[in-house]
Every structure is written in C-alpha cells, then in structure tokens.
Amino acid sequence: MKKWLLMIVAIISCSAIYSNQPERVETLSAKIIKKNKEGYFVLADGSYWKAIGFSKRWRSLSEWWNNVELAPEQYDCVPDDWYLGSLIEVYPKYGNLEINEADASNQEIIKQCTNLLVNNRTGQVLFAIELSPEECLVRLFEEARNEGYDEGYIEGTKKNYKNSTESYNRGHAEGYRVGYTEGYQTAINENLPRNDLVN
Numbered sequence: 001m002k003k004w005l006l007m008i009v010a011i012i013s014c015s016a017i018y019s020n021q022p023e024r025v026e027t028l029s030a031k032i033i034k035k036n037k038e039g040y041f042v043l044a045d046g047s048y049w050k051a052i053g054f055s056k057r058w059r060s061l062s063e064w065w066n067n068v069e070l071a072p073e074q075y076d077c078v079p080d081d082w083y084l085g086s087l088i089e090v091y092p093k094y095g096n097l098e099i100n101e102a103d104a105s106n107q108e109i110i111k112q113c114t115n116l117l118v119n120n121r122t123g124q125v126l127f128a129i130e131l132s133p134e135e136c137l138v139r140l141f142e143e144a145r146n147e148g149y150d151e152g153y154i155e156g157t158k159k160n161y162k163n164s165t166e167s168y169n170r171g172h173a174e175g176y177r178v179g180y181t182e183g184y185q186t187a188i189n190e191n192l193p194r195n196d197l198v199n
Contacts, residue, residue, distance in 0.1 A: 020096070022089035025120070028082060032140060035147065037106070039079030040140055041117070041128075043088060048136040051117055051126045053078040057105040070103040077124040087120035093127065 026043035033039040037053035054075040059068060082088075093116050104110045113127035131139065 022091050022118070023115075024090045026088055026090070028084055028086045028088050031079065031082070031084065033080045034143060037078045038109075038143075040131075040136060041079070041082075041088070043090075048131045048133055049115075049117065049128045050131055050136070050139065051079040051082075051128050052106070052109055052113060053126055054099070054110065055105040057103055057107075071099045074123045074125050075099060077119075077122075077126065079126060081122075081124060082119055082126075086122075089118040089120055090128070091116045091118060 024043075024045065024047075026045045026047070028041055029044050030042040031039055031051075037055055039051050041049040041051050043049065054071055054077075056070045056076075059070065063070075093114055096116055101107050101110050110127050113129050115128045115130060117126045117128045118124070119126075
C-alpha cells in the first residue's frame with residue numbers, strides 16, 4: 001500500500017513539475033496570412049495550425065478612466081508579426097491562459113481554440129487550432145473564396161452606386177436643360193403679339 005501511495009505522489013509531483021512545459025517546440029516553416037487577424041502556420045514537424053490574434057474589445061468608460069488593461073502586451077500581436085524560422089512553443093490553452101476570453105472582441109473563435117502558440121524570441125502569444133493538412137487546405141480555400149466574394153460585392157456596390165449617382169445627375173441636368181428650353185420657347189411663343197389678329 002505504501003508503494004502505491006508513494007508512486008501516486010511521485011506521478012502527481014512529476015505532472016505538476018512538467019505542467020508548464022510546452023507540448024512541442026518547433027520552428028515556423030511556412031505561413032499564410034489573411035487580411036484580418038488570422039493566419040495559417042506550418043511548423044517543422046509537419047503540423048498545421050490556424051493562428052488567431054487576440055482582438056481587445058472596447059473598454060468601458062470606468063475601465064478607461066481607471067486605466068484597466070484587458071490583456072498583457074504579449075497578446076497584442078497578429079500572425080503577420082511572426083517571422084519564418086522563429087522558434088514556436090505549443091501549449092494547451094487550458095491551464096496556461098493568462099487572460100479572460102470575454103475581453104476579446106473575437107471571443108467566439110478564441111473559445112474554439114485549443115492551444116496557445118508562443119514565440120520563443122519575442123514572447124508573443126497567439127491562439128491556435130491544430131488542423132490536418134486536408135482540413136487546412138479546405139478552410140484556406142473556403143475563407144479565400146468568402147473574402148473574394150465580400151471584396152467583389154463591396155467593390156461592385158460602390159461602383160454601381162457611383163454609376164447610378166452619375167446617371168441620375170446627368171439625367172437630371174439634361175432633363176432640366178431640355179425642360180427649361182422647351183418651357184422658355186413655349187412661354188415666348190404664347191406671349192408674342194400676333195400680327196394676323198390685328199387689322
């Protein structure tokens with residue numbers, strides 16, 4: 001019985017000692033960055049990650065007045081800040097998270113993340129989801145398609161609004177000019193004395 005108790009205590013103390021150790025430490029081999037605070041990383045061991053930066057929510061008036069910081073400075077980064085060849089430490093999110101997820105404006109996607117990526121050189125922290133290579137490609141193409149559609153829609157709306165405004169202004173000016181000219185001519189013709197009526 002004493003052996004078992006000693007063994008359980010040894011296992012618990014070893015797990016407590018190594019609980020802050022990273023799951024893996026690898027170099028950043030490749031990255032694809034999107035326009036928002038997200039990107040895709042490939043580490044040297046062949047693992048694929050969707051990396052997401054922490055977006056702070058707006059502080060309330062009292063938080064601003066009291067100079068409350070929502071997140072430490074190392075969370076204020078985006079995937080584009082990290083360079084290829086950087087040494088990356090991968091930690092599980094639970095047990096290593098130093099901030100409140102509710103302080104993020106992008107908390108819906110942050111809550112889906114299972115890991116934290118820590119840049120060994122700078123200490124910056126990104127949230128991450130590990131992906132299979134197939135899932136990474138599917139998500140990447142899906143998000144690129146959605147981004148392209150959104151950009152095309154916005155550009156088309158702006159262009160058509162500009163064209164419709166120009167068409168309206170041109171039509172209004174032309175109609176005003178034609179209407180004014182015809183009205184003026186009609187008024188002149190009706191108010192002219194007619195010589196054939198005077199005898």
